[in-house]
Amino acid sequence: xxxxxxxxxxxxxxxxxxxxxxxxxxxxxxxxxxxxxxxxxxxxxxxxxxxxxxxxxxxxxxxxxxxxxxxxxxxxxxxxxxxxxx
Numbered sequence: 001x002x003x004x005x006x007x008x009x010x011x012x013x014x015x016x017x018x019x020x021x022x023x024x025x026x027x028x029x030x031x032x033x034x035x036x037x038x039x040x041x042x043x044x045x046x047x048x049x050x051x052x053x054x055x056x057x058x059x060x061x062x063x064x065x066x067x068x069x070x071x072x073x074x075x076x077x078x079x080x081x082x083x084x085x086x
Contacts, residue, residue, distance in 0.1 A: 001072035013077045020070040021083045027063040034059050 005013055034056040041047040042056075074080060 001069070001076060005073070005076050010077070013073070014081045017070070017073040017077050018081055018083050020066070020073050021081070024063065024066055024070050027059065027066055031056065031059040031063050 005016070008016075034052075035043065038052055038056060039047075042050075042053050
């Protein structure tokens with residue numbers, strides 16, 4: 001991430017970071033909707049697998065991978081920018 005963002009101004013870094021924050025919010029909301037749609041047995045951890053569970057796991061993987069990007073951008077930027085609520 002440092003190499004990709006090297007030489008960018010703080011304002012450009014902030015644009016990228018705000019975009020990443022908004023993307024993280026979208027991915028978090030998507031994962032929550034998928035979790036709420038899971039049958040109780042899956043939510044409670046009494047059963048595992050199947051298409052709905054895999055869809056939720058995929059969403060969580062995407063959210064966590066994107067969180068790593070966001071964390072790196074926040075470190076490079078040096079602060080958390082203000083982002084309006086959606």
